[in-house]
Amino acid sequence: MLDKKKKDRIIEKYKTHKSDTGSPEVQIAILTAEIKELTEHLKAHKKDFSSRRGLIKKVAQRRRLLQYLQRENEKSYDDITKKLKIRKRSAETMPEPEEEPVIPADQEEEEEDEDIDTVK
Template identity: 45%
Template sequence: MYLTAEKKQEIFAKHGKSATDTGTSEGQIALFTYRINHLTEHLKKNRKDYNTERSLVKLVGKRRSLLDYLKKKDIIRYRAIIKELGIRK
């Protein structure tokens, strides 16, 4: 499995408030970004895997809505997570 419990805790510890705090927007955005990157690599090898493509599009939409929420609530945190994850150029 590509996403183990240890990897999740590491992502939440780095981007969230703590390793067990999975509710922060930054932690969820970081987790979605990790999953999106993994699915993108998978689709480069398996371009006819339409189920994975659909789940990738849904994940991107979820991340986009979380980013919109964070931008509306706290623009400084939004800019920090964008810069840290390298989502925008």
């Protein structure tokens, strides 16, 4: 967990306007710092599964915020990933949903007729 001073420094560094504390950029920066701290903790305490679960939740939250930022403000997304040295997920590495082949209705009927003929 980040202490108040570290969190305030991160907010000051990544804020987009004077009173900004909750923009996606700030949230991503805070989550990145928390992820780094948890990663170091887990290197020393390998069996701390509660902290591991918290780390996974933080990584997922950061990924969702990064996806939102990429969709809404590409330039800001590029800037924050460079500053924080976060690897970008390219379209090539993202899993594609598996699709079933679409068979027209008239072909389905023909296939069913063939199946019935072979059973007789």
